Amino acid sequence: MGKRWSTLVLLVCTYAVAAALPVRAEEVDDLIRSRPVEAFSLTPDWSLEAYAENLETALGTTRSVAAVLGDANRPLETCSGTQQQALPEHYARTDHPLTxxxxxxxxxxxCWDDGDSEVTYWQPQGITGSSDADDDGLWGENRVMLVSWHYDLTGPDKGVRVSFLDVANRRYRHVLLVEPTRTTTPNYTAVPIHAGGLAWLGHHLYVADTSGGLRVFDVNRVLEVSDAQDVIGRSGSAYYAHGYKYVLPQVGAYKQAVQTPCTPSATQLCFSSLSLDRSTTPDTLVVGEYRDQRSTDAAVDGGRVVRYRVDATTRLPVLTNGKAVAQDAVTSPRSNVQGVQTWNGRYYLGRSSNRQHSWMYSGTTGGATTTNSWAVGGEDLYHEHGPGTTAGKLWTVTEHAWSADGGTFVDKRAIFAVPLTDVD
Structure with missing residues (x-):
């Protein structure tokens, strides 16, 4: 038998043996991999909207975003030398050197005013802005950023506050997120979630709820309350919000099917960060999942990124058979990702590394990731687009003010941007 026929017989036999063997589970690798989306559908729930309307009527103190900015009571400061050390240009790791x-x-x-730079029990997490909210990058006449803070202290959970930042005037004010109660007498409670990501679409503010999915708040319903007491809700004839002057009520949610305390699995996504991609048609909401290590399960690996289409008119997730169905999903070959942005088919993955500088990874589906320097304690990502919805600035907020044990002040809180086009 000639060499050609021997080779052919060998190939046929090899194929037959391979076909008879059990299929081996897919192994993890160092590529961004496309994954099935069936488990990530979200069910809309707008049942709180009626209670938010009743609350608005009862208080009668609705305020616009412009009014809140006009009442801003804290200055945005120039970052100190110590705070600037958290920025990516001061990358100082010798264990992982970069060129x-x-x-x-x-x-x-x-940077924040001194009180917010040093507070231990409020920790900045999510970031979005008027460039998400409207095509021209403004809300009315204002360039605005919103930053969420998670409350972390033993005792009554004050939930989440959102800083409304007037970028032009470099001032800001905190507003407390609240959930209307389903009671005859209008009232509300705090929102005890991590709020690791924000996206502002039209008059709706989407907030990541780690186990639940997405909560929705209406920025046209900011309500003024009494700031005289450190209690929450109605007391006597007045309403309070732990000393804050303004509250922002929840009006809706997009819920995933499994809502137990979150562990990444085939049936449950952890909603750790949130951003908006305006380079797609239609726009897409981008959900990032945090994992503190990689997994041998290829379906989870270092965490997933899942995207949902946004209706161009309503600015709500597109529904299919009554559910927001994921457009696509990928796994990241990098763990500890605190913020994710996509733009023109490319993924930008901001990693955290405890209280050291970390890395910004980027890549496309099916490809490996590149590495750039990143912040100390970088969190959620926000793409402030350029003119005509072109590539602009990629923003994040850093969270660390204290050492891991809370005993040493480290002064590393900042808000900063890098040009998106600088990220390889």
Whole structure:
């Protein structure tokens, strides 16, 4: 038998043996991998909207975003030398050295007032802005950013506050998120979630609820309350919000089917971060999942990124058979991702690394990731688009003010941006 026929017989036999063997489970690798989306459908629930309307009527103190900004009571400060050390241009890790071409440089930056830079029990998490909310990048006449803070202290959980930042005037004010109660007498409670991601679409603010999915708040319903007491809800004839002057009520939610305390699995997604991609048609909401290590389960790996289409008119997730069905999903080959943004088919993955500088990874589906320097304690991502919805600035907020044991003040809180086009 000639060499050609021997080779043919060998190939046929090899194929037959391979076909007879059990299919081996897919192994994890260092590529961004496309995954099935069936488990990630969300069910809309707008049952709170009627209670929010009743609350608005009872208080009669609705305020616009412009009014809240006009009442801003805290300054955005120039970052100190110590705070600037958290920025990616000051990358200082010798255990993972980077070349000069991998070092990102912030193009804009500012910091909180001293009280918010040093507080231990409020921790900044999510970030969005008027560039998400409207095509022209403004809300009315204002360039606005919103930053969520998670409450972390033993005792009554004050939930989540959102800082409304007037970028032009470099001032801000905190507003407490509240959930209307389903009671005859209008009332509300705090919202005890981590709020690791924000996206502002039209008059709706979407907030990541780690186990539940997405909560929705209406920025046209900011309500003024009494700031005289550190209690929550109605007391006597007045309403309070733990000393805050304004509250923002929840009006809806998009819920995943499994809502137990979140562990990434085939049937449950952890909603850790949130952003908006305006480069797609229609726009897409981008959900990032945090994992503190990689997994041998290829379906989970270092965490997933799942995207949902947004209706161009309503600015709500597109529904199919009554549910928001994921457009696509991928697994990340990198763990500890605190913020995710997509743009023109590319994934941007901001990793955290405890109280050290970390890395910004980027790549496309099916490909490996590149590495750039990133912040100390970088969180959610926000893409402030350029003119005509072109690539602009990629913003994040850093969370660390204290050492891991809470005993040492480390002064690493900042808000900064890098040009999106600088990220390889």
């Amino acid at each position: 000069s071409g991998q070092i990102l440089h912030s193009s804009d930056r500012f």
